[in-house]
Amino acid sequence: MPEPAPTVGRIVHYVSHGTPLRSDGSQAFSPACRAAVVTEVDAGDPGRVGLAVLNPTGQFFHPLSNGGSVLFESGSQVPGSWHWPERA
Numbered sequence: 001m002p003e004p005a006p007t008v009g010r011i012v013h014y015v016s017h018g019t020p021l022r023s024d025g026s027q028a029f030s031p032a033c034r035a036a037v038v039t040e041v042d043a044g045d046p047g048r049v050g051l052a053v054l055n056p057t058g059q060f061f062h063p064l065s066n067g068g069s070v071l072f073e074s075g076s077q078v079p080g081s082w083h084w085p086e087r088a
């Protein structure tokens with residue numbers, strides 16, 4: 001893992017899934033980076049974390065007991081994954 005291991009309370013990005021695909025393949029809302037607080041870290045796989053995701057209009061909890069979220073490199077934008085916030 002090239003960046004620091006996540007710890008409880010750190011703020012990361014969660015990549016949202018966006019809205020369902022339309023018949024033409026487009027989406028009303030495409031995947032986006034959302035602020036999220038790390039709530040749990042998998043002891044056996046520190047790249048897998050539980051998150052409290054802070055969407056602009058609501059919160060979403062993604063616990064380890066529900067699969068957690070897996071680290072992907074910044075910029076990969078894989079829906080359902082997390083990464084450290086990009087630098088401006």
Ligand SMILES: [Zn+2]
Pocket residue numbers: 013033034075083084085086
């Ligand atoms: Zn991001």
